[in-house]
Amino acid sequence: MTDHDVIFAGGGLASTLAACRLKALRPELRLLVIEGGAQLGGNHTWSCHASDLTPAQASWIAPFITYRWPGQVVRFPKYTRRLDAGYQSISSTTLHHVALAALGGGCIRLNARIAALEPSAVLLDGGERLTAPCIIDGRGPAPSAALALGFQKFIGLELRLAAPHGETVPVIMDAAISQDDGYRFVYTLPFTADTILIEDTYYADGPSLEPAAIRRKIEAYAAARGWRIAQILREETGTLPILLGGDIDAFWREVGTDVARIGLRACLFHPTTGYSLPDAVATADAIAALPELTTASVASLTQALSKRLWQQRGFYRMLNRFLFLAAEPGKRYEIMQRFYSLAEPLIERFYRAASSPADKARILIGRPPVPIARALAHIREASLRPSQFGDAGQSNG
Numbered sequence: 001m002t003d004h005d006v007i008f009a010g011g012g013l014a015s016t017l018a019a020c021r022l023k024a025l026r027p028e029l030r031l032l033v034i035e036g037g038a039q040l041g042g043n044h045t046w047s048c049h050a051s052d053l054t055p056a057q058a059s060w061i062a063p064f065i066t067y068r069w070p071g072q073v074v075r076f077p078k079y080t081r082r083l084d085a086g087y088q089s090i091s092s093t094t095l096h097h098v099a100l101a102a103l104g105g106g107c108i109r110l111n112a113r114i115a116a117l118e119p120s121a122v123l124l125d126g127g128e129r130l131t132a133p134c135i136i137d138g139r140g141p142a143p144s145a146a147l148a149l150g151f152q153k154f155i156g157l158e159l160r161l162a163a164p165h166g167e168t169v170p171v172i173m174d175a176a177i178s179q180d181d182g183y184r185f186v187y188t189l190p191f192t193a194d195t196i197l198i199e200d201t202y203y204a205d206g207p208s209l210e211p212a213a214i215r216r217k218i219e220a221y222a223a224a225r226g227w228r229i230a231q232i233l234r235e236e237t238g239t240l241p242i243l244l245g246g247d248i249d250a251f252w253r254e255v256g257t258d259v260a261r262i263g264l265r266a267c268l269f270h271p272t273t274g275y276s277l278p279d280a281v282a283t284a285d286a287i288a289a290l291p292e293l294t295t296a297s298v299a300s301l302t303q304a305l306s307k308r309l310w311q312q313r314g315f316y317r318m319l320n321r322f323l324f325l326a327a328e329p330g331k332r333y334e335i336m337q338r339f340y341s342l343a344e345p346l347i348e349r350f351y352r353a354a355s356s357p358a359d360k361a362r363i364l365i366g367r368p369p370v371p372i373a374r375a376l377a378h379i380r381e382a383s384l385r386p387s388q389f390g391d392a393g394q395s396n397g
């Protein structure tokens, strides 16, 4: 007799959503989520476009949504555009409290470091061994020699301002700012009339961040918008992998078949944005629908999903190679400036990683700001050099 039916190793986004979905659909299961930190989900704000989710997904995820907005804005040197697609965010605090209410405290172990996983056991630091026929590894990204990466890195400050900011919808990209360290833009989420998250973001070749300098840039951005900072409420930081290419079969050969991975650890994220929320929702549904829950059945499900999505998403990795390898770093913003001038449904399908053949042609045709010879040199995934393969990176604030 095992201690549990399913154990989730790591209580981040993917594990917590999958555990809650299982609890809702199969309440008889004995679940356990083991998290090394003091709360589920760490210190994040996870956002996505409303159109990234199906109506059924949007319905079950609704209790987790902390903020919703009816539109979004982008700013580039040549134009400002408002888009009608809704936007929504989950705060890690909401994720933690909603999951705690749904799962019950007995299903969650916090401040528990996992030392090792076996196909039917989790070993904790200190020697405790917990058993289940189904162990799911959602401990976030792990290094892989099979993936070539660029980086989306950022620091965000959640601020209380001395007066209302006047913003009603998120600014997904404000790239009408000085460009350095690759493609730079500021992202703002207006939470309440006088609180706002301001993130200074870089699509850069390397993962290093200089926190003090970036905090100063955020303060300068706020000042330039006429916003006086009354209090810094919270800081979050991230370095997300952006996929340039790789070999997904080699990635899974490195992992082996004894481990069932989910989330970023299973390469389940949008190659261009590094965002994993929609894939985490889809994975939760797929796991909950499995007739038999074992480490082997979940491993086979998520490996197959990861490989299928990799095949479907080659176009986005190619665009990333154009962005990172063919465009001059200081001119990367021109690619996004052109992309955001296209029709809104095309933009929504892009973020859903569901671009049609016509969308792909439309994105590539015209006068792209990438020299054609350099673009052609990077069109094939096999053009990547071994030095471009390396660690997946991500950090939590």
Ligand SMILES: Cc1cc2nc3c(=O)[nH]c(=O)nc-3n(C[C@H](O)[C@H](O)[C@H](O)COP(=O)(O)OP(=O)(O)OC[C@H]3O[C@@H](n4cnc5c(N)ncnc54)[C@H](O)[C@@H]3O)c2cc1C
Pocket: 009, 010, 011, 012, 013, 014, 015, 034, 035, 036, 037, 040, 041, 042, 043, 044, 045, 046, 047, 048, 112, 113, 114, 115, 138, 139, 140, 141, 236, 237, 238, 239, 240, 262, 263, 264, 265, 274, 275, 276, 277, 278, 394, 395, 396, 397
């Ligand atoms: C600051 C930040 C903001 C982001 N914003 C967005 C966004 O807006 N939209 C979006 O879709 N994506 C976003 N992402 C990208 C991605 O969706 C997140 O990284 C997401 O949290 C990945 O989910 P995951 O479950 O794979 O890993 P995580 O959520 O990182 O979960 C991994 C968990 O495992 C725990 N853990 C690791 N090792 C151990 C161990 N040995 N023992 C015990 N516990 C362990 C960690 O503490 C962590 O809680 C963001 C990422 C960051 C870092």
